[in-house]
Amino acid sequence: SFQCPYHAWTYDFEGKLIAAPNLTKMPDIDRNEYGLAKVHIREYLGYVWVCLAEEPPSFEEDVMGAIEERLGDV
Template identity: 85%
Template sequence: MSTNVVSESLISTLPGSTYVDEAVFRAEQERIFEQMWFCAVRAGDLDKPGAYRTVQIGRESIIITRNRKHGIRAFYNICRHRGVKLCMEETGEANRSFQCPYHAWTYDFDGKLIAAPNLTKMPDIDRQEYGLVTIPVRE
């Protein structure tokens, strides 16, 4: 024999639909996961300039790398030209730069745009303005 009596000492939980609701998920991503600090990678895993890891934080793919001065840098993992993902692998080592596989826009390890086809013919393009979008990071 079963009863549906709920003890007053139990803490009530959210309705089950909350755990599968897309709107709730999007709100949690935006308001919680994309607003907080996270331990994303171990600094020791980025042992030299160009070593990188990609991580998913909230809805965003992030590149975390070590620059030539051995500092840690983080950027959105998208090219500023057409929004293509720059690094497809979870971990790797870039020799000299990050290069977009679509139109070959190239960024140094500090996120600065250093090359693009016909860039010299586009004097209105500010290399700093079109660099990778940085994300706060600390070691």
């Protein structure tokens, strides 16, 4: 599991909310509804690239291609 250091909400590695301060006092909270959203990520050149689309475009063609087009071969 991992925990947000600011809010102290704790999630499992699938993104499901498993603990939060005062969560037992809020029985109507759906832990699945308040889980983390899945996103597509990729590390490239020391950066983390995030895509929020359900079906991400080709990273190699769209991102890497645009970088090489603008900056040259890395």
